[in-house]
Amino acid sequence: MTAAEQNQPPSLADASDEELMEQIVAGSEAAFAQLVRRYQGKITNLVHRFIHDREQAVEIAQEVFLRVYLHRKRYRPSGRFSTWIYTIAANLAKNEIRRRSRLRGVTSLDKLLEATGDSGGFFADKRPGPDQAAHQHEVEEIVMAAIHKLPPKYRDVILLRDVQQLTYEEIEQVLSIPGGTVRSRINRARTALKEMLAPILRRRTTS
Amino acid sequence: MKCSDAKRLCCGHLDGELSCAEDEALQEHLRECPACAAQAEQLGACVELLHGLPDVEPGPGFYECVREKIRAAEAGELQVMPETLGGRARVRAWLDGLRLRPAMAAGLWLLLGIVLGGGVAHLAGNSSGEAPATEPAPLAVEAPGGDDVGGDAMAQAGVRSPFWDLELDEPGSRSDTNRFESEFLLEPYVQDRQGGLVPAGMDYQRGVAGDRDAQDDVYPVF
Numbered sequence: 001m002t003a004a005e006q007n008q009p010p011s012l013a014d015a016s017d018e019e020l021m022e023q024i025v026a027g028s029e030a031a032f033a034q035l036v037r038r039y040q041g042k043i044t045n046l047v048h049r050f051i052h053d054r055e056q057a058v059e060i061a062q063e064v065f066l067r068v069y070l071h072r073k074r075y076r077p078s079g080r081f082s083t084w085i086y087t088i089a090a091n092l093a094k095n096e097i098r099r100r101s102r103l104r105g106v107t108s109l110d111k112l113l114e115a116t117g118d119s120g121g122f123f124a125d126k127r128p129g130p131d132q133a134a135h136q137h138e139v140e141e142i143v144m145a146a147i148h149k150l151p152p153k154y155r156d157v158i159l160l161r162d163v164q165q166l167t168y169e170e171i172e173q174v175l176s177i178p179g180g181t182v183r184s185r186i187n188r189a190r191t192a193l194k195e196m197l198a199p200i201l202r203r204r205t206t207s
Numbered sequence: 208m209k210c211s212d213a214k215r216l217c218c219g220h221l222d223g224e225l226s227c228a229e230d231e232a233l234q235e236h237l238r239e240c241p242a243c244a245a246q247a248e249q250l251g252a253c254v255e256l257l258h259g260l261p262d263v264e265p266g267p268g269f270y271e272c273v274r275e276k277i278r279a280a281e282a283g284e285l286q287v288m289p290e291t292l293g294g295r296a297r298v299r300a301w302l303d304g305l306r307l308r309p310a311m312a313a314g315l316w317l318l319l320g321i322v323l324g325g326g327v328a329h330l331a332g333n334s335s336g337e338a339p340a341t342e343p344a345p346l347a348v349e350a351p352g353g354d355d356v357g358g359d360a361m362a363q364a365g366v367r368s369p370f371w372d373l374e375l376d377e378p379g380s381r382s383d384t385n386r387f388e389s390e391f392l393l394e395p396y397v398q399d400r401q402g403g404l405v406p407a408g409m410d411y412q413r414g415v416a417g418d419r420d421a422q423d424d425v426y427p428v429f
Contacts, residue, residue, distance in 0.1 A: 036269070041262060041264060045262050058265050058269070063287075066273060066277055066280060066287065067287065143260060158257070162257035183218070183219070186218055187215060187218045190250055190253060190254065191214075191250075193257075194249050194250050198249070200256075202249070
């Protein structure tokens with residue numbers, strides 16, 4: 001590699017989030033487009049898991065990027081960009097939950113579990129087929145209903161850790177809670193979920 | 208290793224957060240204790256289930272929509288609520304609201320006057336001989352390391368909550384969550400540290416006053 005090549009800035013695809021933010025602050029629209037491409041799926045997914053409404057999740061995810069852009073100068077490069085944007089996304093999603101009197105589209109967990117009965121078995125048939133997608137959807141509905149039955153502080157950690165797969169350290173920063181609290185909340189949330197999902201977990205572990 | 212320790216370490220094991228020594232001790236316990244091994248297997252299946260949830264894709268045109276919103280916001284056509292802008296911006300927005308709604312502002316000032324007037328009258332009453340009541344000390348505080356100690360303190364104070372009980376139960380002996388719910392509802396009074404009976408809700412609020420984990424816990428458990 002020549003000296004001239006070494007002095008060139010990294011391409012946008014290779015640039016870190018923090019480098020992209022620097023360029024966005026300096027006025028680069030291409031850097032912003034790259035950042036949106038990089039995070040649009042993760043943010044939409046996170047918000048969707050919080051509010052369980054795909055269309056609204058896309059709207060809120062767009063608002064997250066709007067806020068990132070409008071407040072780009074508030075970003076401090078000393079902190080990780082990912083935790084900053086996840087914090088904005090989680091806060092907006094939680095505000096949306098508060099705004100709604102009740103969650104739309106989340107079916108009662110008891111009704112869903114009752115509908116499975118003893119003869120069904122969500123995981124009995126693992127062959128690809130026309131029913132598999134429907135089974136998967138039913139499982140997703142049950143899991144989401146169980147998550148939303150948790151108290152919010154447990155719901156938040158489980159969504160960030162097990163659905164979004166953030167590290168413990170990232171969760172500490174996103175939720176502004178100490179590491180010990182993150183660990184205990186994850187422990188309790190998983191224990192409670194395990195109890196709620198016991199019928200399908202038993203079936204899954206035995207099949 | 209005790210079963211309760213194994214239960215505590217299982218999540219760390221699934222997340223790769225344990226030290227080698229802790230992991231080995233846990234594995235040894237799981238080999239010897241079928242009840243814990245079954246619980247650990249179900250916990251692993253639960254996490255696997257969560258990890259397997261399908262991702263939601265935002266669809267085409269996402270970036271263009273964001274750009275359009277930015278344009279509208281910069282042109283003043285789209286109002287961005289200052290929900291995540293911090294306390295100062297919220298206060299500013301609130302004051303703006305007051306300026307825009309004189310009738311509402313007048314009502315609020317009137318209410319404030321009534322409340323303050325009542326407070327002054329109450330203080331005047333107290334100063335004429337009665338000593339003011341002292342606030343009871345909180346029953347639980349958060350550990351310096353951030354450990355979540357509210358559950359133990361609540362358990363000591365006699366407050367029942369399904370979550371704490373889930374934690375405290377031994378494997379195989381865990382009772383139905385509904386039982387704890389109904390017990391909580393059927394026991395409106397709990398014993399505080401001084402041995403007196405106080406309403407469960409009031410003690411709950413007092414007992415966890417110093418616990419960060421419970422400060423926002425205004426939601427019903429299950």
